[in-house]
Amino acid sequence: MTPSQDAQWRLRVGLLPAGDPQADALRALATRPRDHRIPAVAPVGPDTGRPGPVRDLVVEDGVLAHGPPGDGPARWYALPGFVDAHAHVSSSGDLVGLLTHGVTSYRQMWGEPAHRYAAGVHRARTAVVPRAWVSTAVVDGPTTRVPGGAMVVDDRHSADHVLNEALGFGFDGIKVYDDMEPAWFTAITAAADRVGLPVVGHAPERVPIAEAQAAMWSTEHLYGLVPNIFRLPGDRRWQVLSAALDRVEAEGAARVEGYAGRFVCPTLVTWRALTGERRWTRPSPTALALADAGRTQAWTAAARAAIGLDRAAAAERGALVDRLGDLVRAVADAGARVLVGTDCGNPFVVAGPSFHKELAELSRAGIPFAAVLQAATGAAHAAMRRGPAATTEADLVLYRRLPTTVADLARPDAVLVDGVLLDAGDLDELWSLRLTTAGLNAGVWPRGGLDPVPALPREKERSGAG
Template identity: 60%
Template sequence: MLDAETGEAAPPRDLEVVDGAVARWSPAPDAAYCEWFALPGFVDAHAHVSSVTDLVGMLAYGVTGYRQMWGEPAHLYSAGVHRARHAVLPLPWTTAGVVDGPDSRIPHHVTVVDDARQVRRVVEDVLAFGFDGIKVYDDLARPAFEALVREAERAGIPVVGHVPEAVPLDAAYPGMWSTEHLYGIVPNVFRLPAADRWAVLADALQRHRDDGPAVEGAAGRFVCPTLTAWRARSGERRYTRPSRTLLQSATPSRRPAWHAAARDALSLERAEAQRRSLLVDRLGGIAYDLSRRGARLLVGTDCGNPFVLAGPSYHKELAELSRSGLDFATVLKAATVDAYAATGRDPARADLVLYRRSPAHDVTRLARPDAVLVDGVLLDADDLDHLWGLRLTAAGLDAGTWRRGDVDPAAGDRQNKETADAG
């Protein structure tokens, strides 16, 4: 077992699993021999799962749990199926949709609250349906936010999501179980016209640098940076590669948005793409600073957004955090120990990712597990390859188009502006 706190391999032991839980660890009879290297199953701490192909992609890349951050009652079904052991699925932690204020820019897609009665109704619905948390959004007013935090705390319900623009960060940290996308330190620039987004982000990063770190209250708090989603929206093409295979892999309902993003990315001048990429690097620097100041980082992808595919993009996020300067142990802790704490997962569960070679100190080795043990069922490399092939086939692709373990399709499958325009 690799120690998820230190990233170092522990002495070999025999593992016994009964009914999906660890029953016994015992010293291996031959301490010099080790057949597997094991880690706790990974958790995608910010996901928007919309199909079974998303769940298959997660399993194929070692993700055995996720936080569904815009939930509906239908999303609870997969949790029920998992608990009934009728299927092998990643275990979800699900929020009750999104709570926003009367000035919401997406009023038809959120629950609008503006008074104490509406706040109580939200909390009662969460308890009635059995959701795991409440997600708040950008336009929630501060009085409603504070009332919601109080009622949720009484009911034992975590409040997560975007730091509302009307709520100062030092007031948000104590009331929110986790904050997403580094909002509150920088604004949600994607609410702005496309031409203004990156200039506003640059200004916010400069203010953050000039005014000193706005991260003092983050110690002990869960923060999910989703750097890979920021990177994907920047249009740069070093780490985000628009391709025909990637675009076709998207859920059909998402493909128009993905194609539009590909056209935007391919139309960027190289200098502008590089400028935006450097801004995302600076966001990584904020994540590094948060970790150094005691924040508990979470590995989340925001999968579902353009170029962010469930499974492969999880390992892009690990790479982003590693490039920001975080060491292997810190990244591993964010992917497992802290993610389990953030979702309240039972540490006795035996969900594991297993490797024939030790992945210690190298995040790139984590993307292709040789087996996954989930809910007491062992999926070996052949099973995982088959699942990934089925996921590609469901998208109309040849099963050999994209090798499991690669975070992008083969380099020869690049997109050009003409094929992007043609869809």
């Protein structure tokens, strides 16, 4: 194998490299049985949050079978597996983080060969990993602000190349970006529609929002309603967002009515983390240790910015994200199909816990519990274009008590992944491995906690001296 071929191979298996302890643990789980009979399970309707009739849950080779009625009260409550509808998974640690928090599928919104490989691993059952829906790398215009990572479309040949690559490498969708030019946006979306590929991503800044709403399968981060402020200098971002929210709020329902029936993935948890405010996200050394090597610099810079932010500025930025939450509720009220996505991989958005932080953000925004469940499960499976078989696949999240709030969802008591049963002990062990592999004590972040355990204050502060 030549050095070039060797590098390409490592890129393909990058999520599950040989010798990685977390990857080895996920491979070991693949030898477990995929046939089970779990007594007295009440399925929870993802559109209602209410339990259905109690039945025994029967799984045969990873497929749900019709079990007999249960005997007595429910011992388990089952929900469809959660879906992180906007993820940037980059390691075996991310895969472990998702599984241990009940996320059995994800939409990878900047795909690479490693993610197609992971999709093959799931299908081949050589490791237990979440099911991946994988978009292309970003497709953008010649003025792209991510020149190292974008496929630039500026003529017919480059537009054809995007379509050929998406189909040839088996990507599930095409991701467009901020600087896509209107004419080529129209060409790409029309060609993608012709071959049945969804177009997702950032509503391009120069494309009228009504056209983006009509042509795109899902839009991310509320872009189109508000701009991608993170492409602006740091000293301008929040003023621009404030002005944009003023305009949207002044226009009222007319601004959001075009989202009716469309998928929208707001990723409020990432908006919150990027403000630097610390009410709901703690940029702690514990979380920093979980950053992949290629992201440590960005996470460290974000932590320094948060620490240096004065309280008034933090409160002002946090209030803007609260207003974004109000906008999500308005979009939902207009008939949009809201999705739960995290944008994990961005600073202090940790795969797994961040999913439940997003549930909390949506709940604080006033989205009812049943609607949050639907956003995390049924709507997300539809966004992945999963057909009728999805209703029989044994991807489930199980609880001993009926969950009635988003806080009840954060620590599953068991997870079924393609028929492999992971009980609470398995999940705790995997999450501990995630922490110890990063050089952390397993007790610093209990599974189900939205943030790490706060560090103890210094002895001088505890004693009241000074």
